[in-house]
Amino acid sequence: MxxxxxxxxxxxxxxxxxxxxxxxxxxxxxxxxxxxxxxxxxxxxxxxxxxxxxxxxxxxxxxxxxxxxxxxxxxxxxxxxxxxxxxxxxxxxxxxxxxxxxxxxxxxxxxxxxxxxxxxxxxxxxxxxxxxxVSSVKYCVEHLATEGLMTRTPLPRGAEADAELGFRIARASAQLDVGQAVAVKDGDIIAVEAIEGTDRMIARAGQLCPRGGWTLVKVARPGQDMRFDVPAVGPETIRRLKDAGAACLVLEAQHTLIVDKPDTLKLADELGIAVLGKRG
Missing domain, CATH: 3.40.50.20 (Rossmann fold)
Known part of the structure; x- marks a missing residue:
């Protein structure tokens, strides 16, 4: 003990x-x-x-x-x-x-x-x-993403199918240690995270999909070791998604941190971004 x-x-x-x-x-x-x-x-x-x-x-x-x-x-x-x-x-x-x-x-x-x-x-x-x-979330478990819709803002049309596709691609990318996030719109992969990080990938996705309405999917590595490198999003992520025209954020439940979770989800509702937790 x-x-x-x-x-x-x-x-x-x-x-x-x-x-x-x-x-x-x-x-x-x-x-x-x-x-x-x-x-x-x-x-x-x-x-x-x-x-x-x-x-x-x-x-x-x-x-x-x-x-x-x-x-x-x-x-x-x-x-x-x-x-x-x-x-x-x-x-x-x-x-x-x-x-x-x-x-x-x-x-x-x-x-x-x-x-x-x-x-x-x-x-x-x-x-x-x-x-x-020890686990990097041991002292902040209340900030982990949970399964299901975490905002009052509903999923936009087509986001559920994009979430399924994006989840598979993001997990494959994470397995290869390329990145842990992808942007999806109507079944097309718009952008894949690499060394630039999620924030810059979001900006790139916004440039590539100027009509907006796309979905960001962020996952953990398969078999994620919770002692380190647990993926996280926060208020700034939500603001960047809004600026880039995204409509939905999908996170791997119990394996992704939402920084300052209550405030971040409140901000997502204010900006019209749906946030969904999905099991791996």
């Missing part, structure tokens, strides 16, 4: 989800130790943590040192890392690896740099150092 006096570690990337996790940890009365990824994490996490430190994305040795120093044995790793940044002109200065990261890269990741492979390798390294990663 988990010792309630034992601190919870949080390795925090970008976005709002790490803040939700931190708030959930504090609601349970647990001490929180945050390792915030530099250039990615929200500085507001400092106010929620008993101990807060910055660390580089490619500085795994520092992650381990900071967590072990505070007595952390169980941690959550959550939040995005903007992969596109790693292809910027200054990447060699921003992402110089430490010894542990370089060794992991050389031994394991040289020939397979897919997200799931990288995250699995990091998880195994942390476990060898006595730090077990």
């Amino acid at each position: 988990t010792d309630p006096d034992e601190p919870v570690g949080l390795i925090a990337g970008s976005g709002r989800v790490p803040v939700l996790v931190a708030q959930g940890v504090r609601r349970q009365g647990r001490r929180l130790v945050v390792v915030a990824l530099r250039g990615q994490a929200d500085p507001a996490l400092r106010d929620l943590a008993q101990h807060f430190d910055w660390a580089g994305v490619t500085r795994l040795g520092r992650w381990i040192k900071l967590l072990r120093r505070r007595g952390v044995r169980r941690a959550v790793m959550v939040g995005g890392v903007r992969k596109a940044d790693m292809y910027s002109p200054l990447r060699l200065l921003r992402y110089v690896p430490d010894f542990r990261t370089a060794r992991l890269w050389y031994r394991t990741l040289r020939h397979d740099r897919r997200d799931h492979t990288v995250l699995s390798a990091v998880t195994e390294l942390l476990a060898r150092e006595g730090i077990q990663l």
Whole structure:
């Protein structure tokens, strides 16, 4: 059993989800130790943590040192890392690896740099150092998508068929580690998410389908490991969908987070976007 006096570690990337996790940890009365990824994490996490430190994305040795120093044995790793940044002109200065990261890269990741492979390798390294990663939604389960229509706004005509098609294509794309979202309109795949991320894919879909009325389908990987990289949407996603002419958002139930769920669903109703949860 988990010792309630034992601190919870949080390795925090970008976005709002790490803040939700931190708030959930504090609601349970647990001490929180945050390792915030530099250039990615929200500085507001400092106010929620008993101990807060910055660390580089490619500085795994520092992650381990900071967590072990505070007595952390169980941690959550959550939040995005903007992969596109790693292809910027200054990447060699921003992402110089430490010894542990370089060794992991050389031994394991040289020939397979897919997200799931990288995250699995990091998880195994942390476990060898006595730090077990737990489900990234353990402290924010109330924000998971549920099955069925989650808005008062009804599904538009044709969206149910598009949801079925989009779900199959998105799952296949996720299986290949390409992306986890697709845009569909009247049985045609408009856009598939890749390295640019969901937000930019939404903008691209809007350009390719100027008449609007399309559906965004976002899923988890088949056999999603809930310890990391759980897909998420939030208020900004809804606003971007509205701006791009989308009419419906379909999410994999129990495997996708809706950031600030009540507010996000309220906004979807205000903007006329139907939100549907679908079982995998």
